[in-house]
Structures are given as C-alpha cells and as structure tokens.
Amino acid sequence: MKSPSSRPAGRRSRLSRALSSRRRHPLAAIAVLVAVLFTCGGAYAALAPSASVSTDAASSTQIDDGKKLFAVGCASCHGLGGEGIVKEDGTVLGPSLIGVGAAAVDFQVGTGRMPMAAPNAQAERKPVAYNDEQIAALSAYVASLAPGPDVPDEEDVDPSAGDVARGGELFRANCAQCHNTTGQGGALSMGQYAPSLTGVSPKHIYEAMITGPQAMPVFNDETIPAQDKQDIIAFLKSVEEEPNPGGLGIGRAGPVAEGLWAWLIGIGVLIGMATWIVTRSSKS
Ligand code: HEC
Ligand code: HEC
Known part of the structure; x- marks a missing residue:
C-alpha cells in the first residue's frame, strides 16, 4: 500500500520522466545528427571550390584559356588543334593529343x-612550368578535343584507403x-629507363597507370581496378616512409640480400669460434 505523501513525488517524477524520455528519445539524437550533417554537407558543397577538370565541369572560359596557353x-610540336606534327622525314615532333x-x-605538365x-629519347621530369x-x-582544353581518361578524384588516390600488403603483391x-x-627504377632498352617512384604524388x-606514358603500358580498370590502384599507391607511399629494416641499407634489394649477409657473417663468426676452440684444445 502506498503512503499518501509519496503520491505528489511520484507524479512529479513520472512527469519529469516523460519529459526527459522525450528529450532523450533515441530518434531525437539521430534527427539532430542528420540535421547537422546535412547543414555541414550543404555548406561544404556550396562553398568548396571544385577541383575537377572533367569536360562537363570545365567552363568554356577555362577551355579558352587552355587553348591560348596551348x-x-x-x-609548335603538337599542332594548333593538338593533332600532332610529323615531319616529312617521318620523325614525330609531337604525337597527336586527340583522346589522351x-x-x-x-601528368605530363604536372611532372x-x-x-x-x-x-630526346625520353621526356624527363623537370621543374613544372605552369x-x-x-x-x-x-x-x-585537351579533354574538350575528344573524350579520354579524366584526372582522378582525391579520394581515389588517398594512400590511407589502400591495402599496403595487397598493393605490394x-x-x-x-x-x-x-x-x-x-x-627504385631501372634501365630499359634503347637508352630508356623506368624512373624511380620515390616522391611521386599519389x-x-x-595518372601514370591510366595513361601509360611513353614505354609504360596503360593499366585500365579492367587490368587493375580502381581499388587495386589505390592499394599500389598505398604500397609505394609505405616504402617511402619505411626506414631500412636492420639499420644498414644494403641496396634495398630485399630479403635475399639481407639473408645472405646474415648468413655470411653468421657462418664466418661460427667458423672463427670453431677454429679458436680447436686450436685451444689441441694446445692444452
Ligand atoms: C619540343 C616539342 C614538344 C613541346 C613543346 C610539347 N610537347 Fe608534348 N610531347 C612531345 C613528344 C615528343 C611527346 C612524346 C614523347 C614522350 O611521351 O615521352 C609528347 C607527349 C605529350 C603527351 C603524352 C601523350 C600521350 O600519348 O600520353 C602529352 C599529354 C603532351 N605531350 C602534352 C603537351 C603539352 C600540354 C604541352 C605544352 C605545355 C606540350 N606537350 C609541349 C613533344 C612536345
Ligand atoms: C614496361 C615497363 C614498365 C612497367 C611494366 C611499368 N612502368 Fe611505370 N614507367 C615506365 C617508364 C619507361 C616510365 C617513364 C615514362 C616517361 O618518362 O615518359 C614510367 C613512369 C612511371 C611513373 C612516373 C614517375 C615520375 O617520375 O613521374 C609512375 C608513377 C609509374 N611509372 C608507375 C608505374 C606503376 C604503378 C606500374 C605498375 C602498375 C608501372 N609503372 C609499370 C615503365 C614501366
């Protein structure tokens, strides 16, 4: 049986419980979160400058500016309309850029x-001119001539979203x-070389993979899907950061060289010890 004095307290607590339960309704928290996200997202979309240079996003003034710079x-090498210039003796001053x-x-101008x-035999990395x-x-401008591979979005080249081990494979x-x-790069035939990939931006x-500069093959999305490209980028960025394991950089030729050195030095020490023991025991 309830005591009469407890009744008003009970009513008050029931009222406050009802209020607080409405305030702390799980859906209320989600609704607030969604509202905040929408506001932030909307404000970001409205304010953030678009970095993309895809043909539909590119304004006609941007294309005009590009045409003038071109x-x-x-x-002088690629022709006024980017169609390429081949001299009479057959040497290519500059290849056609239609559809590149x-x-x-x-990639070419940015590097x-x-x-x-x-x-030259090969266009080299130089200080960027633009x-x-x-x-x-x-x-x-070049994209407006004919459709071709677009500059990737930032989230497609973010190394932190890639799998380093898979990228290594x-x-x-x-x-x-x-x-x-x-x-690290290496020499190819005919005076050409594959450059070192250290310090190349993601x-x-x-872009090198989707356009295949010079002697490099094109790796389209069928050969290497976008996620795999991201894994490769993650791998390349991780070897850049990684200090040489074991202190001495032995040419970074991998576990074979490291194992070989450990083996040679280890065996050498063992042979030395064995000789020392034998000479000592034979003397006594
Ligand atoms: C002195 C001549 C010369 C000039 C000037 C020149 N290029 Fe080139 N360009 C070449 C040659 C030769 C190649 C092919 C050699 C190579 O790829 O290594 C080439 C290749 C390219 C490619 C790669 C095409 C492909 O199939 O992937 C692009 C893109 C390009 N040039 C853009 C430009 C742009 C943009 C400019 C102006 C800022 C420019 N080039 C100025 C000679 C030139
Ligand atoms: C057949 C040999 C070959 C293969 C295979 C190859 N590349 Fe290349 N790569 C080259 C050559 C040659 C160049 C230099 C092109 C130039 O200077 O115009 C190059 C250039 C590059 C560059 C530009 C580096 C810089 O200094 O700006 C990157 C990045 C790159 N390759 C990444 C890759 C990746 C990632 C793969 C594998 C998915 C790959 N390459 C496979 C030959 C190759």
Whole structure:
C-alpha cells in the first residue's frame, strides 16, 4: 500500500520522466545528427571550390584559356588543334593529343615532362612550368578535343584507403619488372629507363597507370581496378616512409640480400669460434 505523501513525488517524477524520455528519445539524437550533417554537407558543397577538370565541369572560359596557353607553349610540336606534327622525314615532333584526356596532360605538365625542351629519347621530369590553374586549363582544353581518361578524384588516390600488403603483391606482379621491387627504377632498352617512384604524388602515380606514358603500358580498370590502384599507391607511399629494416641499407634489394649477409657473417663468426676452440684444445 502506498503512503499518501509519496503520491505528489511520484507524479512529479513520472512527469519529469516523460519529459526527459522525450528529450532523450533515441530518434531525437539521430534527427539532430542528420540535421547537422546535412547543414555541414550543404555548406561544404556550396562553398568548396571544385577541383575537377572533367569536360562537363570545365567552363568554356577555362577551355579558352587552355587553348591560348596551348597555342603558345605546345602547338609548335603538337599542332594548333593538338593533332600532332610529323615531319616529312617521318620523325614525330609531337604525337597527336586527340583522346589522351585530361589525365595525360595533368601528368605530363604536372611532372614537368611537358613542354618538352628538345626531342630526346625520353621526356624527363623537370621543374613544372605552369601553375595549377594553367595546368587545369590546358587539361580542360585537351579533354574538350575528344573524350579520354579524366584526372582522378582525391579520394581515389588517398594512400590511407589502400591495402599496403595487397598493393605490394600487385606492384611485384605488374610494375616491378621495370621499376624494381621497391620502385627504385631501372634501365630499359634503347637508352630508356623506368624512373624511380620515390616522391611521386599519389595523383601522378594514378595518372601514370591510366595513361601509360611513353614505354609504360596503360593499366585500365579492367587490368587493375580502381581499388587495386589505390592499394599500389598505398604500397609505394609505405616504402617511402619505411626506414631500412636492420639499420644498414644494403641496396634495398630485399630479403635475399639481407639473408645472405646474415648468413655470411653468421657462418664466418661460427667458423672463427670453431677454429679458436680447436686450436685451444689441441694446445692444452
Ligand atoms: C619540343 C616539342 C614538344 C613541346 C613543346 C610539347 N610537347 Fe608534348 N610531347 C612531345 C613528344 C615528343 C611527346 C612524346 C614523347 C614522350 O611521351 O615521352 C609528347 C607527349 C605529350 C603527351 C603524352 C601523350 C600521350 O600519348 O600520353 C602529352 C599529354 C603532351 N605531350 C602534352 C603537351 C603539352 C600540354 C604541352 C605544352 C605545355 C606540350 N606537350 C609541349 C613533344 C612536345
Ligand atoms: C614496361 C615497363 C614498365 C612497367 C611494366 C611499368 N612502368 Fe611505370 N614507367 C615506365 C617508364 C619507361 C616510365 C617513364 C615514362 C616517361 O618518362 O615518359 C614510367 C613512369 C612511371 C611513373 C612516373 C614517375 C615520375 O617520375 O613521374 C609512375 C608513377 C609509374 N611509372 C608507375 C608505374 C606503376 C604503378 C606500374 C605498375 C602498375 C608501372 N609503372 C609499370 C615503365 C614501366
């Protein structure tokens, strides 16, 4: 049986319980969270500058700017309309850029390979001659000539979203024959070489794969799907950060060299000890 004095307290607590339960209703928390996310997302989408240079996103002024830059810096070798120039004796001053896409331009100009200074066996990495805005304009112009591979989005090249171990396997299967097991690079035939991949930005690694500069093959999404490309990027970034295990960098030739050194030194020490023991015991 309840005591009469407990009744008002009970009513009050029931009321406050009802209030607080409404305030702390699990759906209320979710509703607030959703509202906040929508507001932030909307504000971000409205305010963030679009970094993409895809043909539909590129404005006609950007394409016009690119066309002007192209006429001054690139047309002497690639032709005024990017159709390429072949001299009468058959030497190619510059190949056609119809259909190479924004990614090829962003890679070639963004790594300083283009504009090429002189016809060499291989376009080399040089200080970059254009700023980001100009590179985006040049890319937009070439992409407007014909569809081709686009510059990847930032989240597609984020090394932290890749699997390092899988990337290592993929790299050894697809890239190591030219670039070496940890991407130090190596010589190819005819005076060409596969460059070292240390310090290459994730975006340019991705673009190299989808455009296949020079002697490098194109790795499209059928050969290496986008997630696998991200794994390869994660692997390449991890070998850059990794200090040489064991202190001494023995040419980074991998576990074989390290094992060999351990074996040679280990066996040498054992032989030395055995000789010492034998000479001592035979003397006494
Ligand atoms: C001195 C001549 C020369 C100039 C100037 C030049 N290029 Fe090139 N370009 C070449 C040659 C030769 C190649 C092919 C050699 C190679 O890929 O290593 C090439 C390759 C390219 C490629 C790669 C095409 C592909 O199939 O992937 C792109 C993209 C490119 N150039 C863009 C440009 C742009 C943009 C400019 C101006 C900023 C420019 N080039 C200036 C000679 C030139
Ligand atoms: C057949 C040999 C070959 C294979 C296989 C190959 N590459 Fe290349 N790679 C090259 C050559 C040659 C160049 C230099 C192109 C140039 O200078 O225009 C290059 C350039 C690059 C660059 C540009 C480096 C820089 O200095 O800007 C990157 C990044 C790259 N390769 C990544 C890869 C990855 C990742 C793979 C595997 C998915 C791969 N390559 C497979 C030959 C190869």
